[in-house]
Amino acid sequence: MKGVVHIVDDDLSMRTSLYQLVTTRTHMLVRTFRSGDEFLNALPDLERGIVLLDLDMPGMSGVDVLATLRALRPDFMPLIVTGHGDVATTVSAMRLGAFDVIEKPFDIAALLRSLEQAMAKLERDSHLHDSARAARERIDKLSDREREVLLLLVAGHPNKAVARELGVSPRTVEGHRASMMAKLEIARLPEAMRLAYAAGLIPPA
Incomplete structure (x- = not known):
C-alpha cells in the first residue's frame, strides 16, 4: 500500500503514536501537523492523501479543517480520529466529507x-478524475456543431433524425460525424459514447 x-493532532503523544503505527505497518509517507492552522497553511504545497484528523483542537477546529478541505481540496480523504465519537x-463529520470516524482509544x-479502504477509494477516485479530464480534453477539440452531432448520436438518433433536429442535410451530418470521429481518434460510435459519459456530458442513467 x-x-x-x-496527521493533524495537537496532542504530541497521539501524533507520535499514529506516526509510529502508520510508518511501521504500511509503506505510506507520513507528515505531522500540530494544529489545523499549521496544516491548512501548508495545504497548497501538500500532496494529495489521507488526513488523520482530530476534531477537538485549539485554534481552527477539525470541523473547520473538514469544511476547508471540502471547499478547496476535495481530492484529500479525511479520516477522523477523535475522543468524541x-x-x-x-x-x-461524514456530511463534511469524512471517510470514517474512529473513536479514541482506537483499535x-x-x-x-x-486507512487501507480510504487509500483504495482515493486511488479509484484519482483514476476516475484522470479519465474524465482526458475525455474532456479530447472532446474540447470538437467544434460546437460537432459536439451537437455527438450528443444527438449518442442519444440514439440516426443521421436523418440528427439532420432534422439541426436543420441540415443528412450529407452534412455525415461530414460532421466523420470530422468528429477523426478528431476524437475513434472508429465506432460506442467509443464516442464512452468518451461522452467519461467527460460528464451525459448524466448516468
Whole structure:
C-alpha cells in the first residue's frame, strides 16, 4: 500500500503514536501537523492523501479543517480520529466529507483497515478524475456543431433524425460525424459514447 498520510493532532503523544503505527505497518509517507492552522497553511504545497484528523483542537477546529478541505481540496480523504465519537459528531463529520470516524482509544486493526479502504477509494477516485479530464480534453477539440452531432448520436438518433433536429442535410451530418470521429481518434460510435459519459456530458442513467 502506497500513499501519503497527513496527521493533524495537537496532542504530541497521539501524533507520535499514529506516526509510529502508520510508518511501521504500511509503506505510506507520513507528515505531522500540530494544529489545523499549521496544516491548512501548508495545504497548497501538500500532496494529495489521507488526513488523520482530530476534531477537538485549539485554534481552527477539525470541523473547520473538514469544511476547508471540502471547499478547496476535495481530492484529500479525511479520516477522523477523535475522543468524541458520538452519533451527532459522526454524522456532522461524514456530511463534511469524512471517510470514517474512529473513536479514541482506537483499535489498531480497525484504524489500519480504515486507512487501507480510504487509500483504495482515493486511488479509484484519482483514476476516475484522470479519465474524465482526458475525455474532456479530447472532446474540447470538437467544434460546437460537432459536439451537437455527438450528443444527438449518442442519444440514439440516426443521421436523418440528427439532420432534422439541426436543420441540415443528412450529407452534412455525415461530414460532421466523420470530422468528429477523426478528431476524437475513434472508429465506432460506442467509443464516442464512452468518451461522452467519461467527460460528464451525459448524466448516468
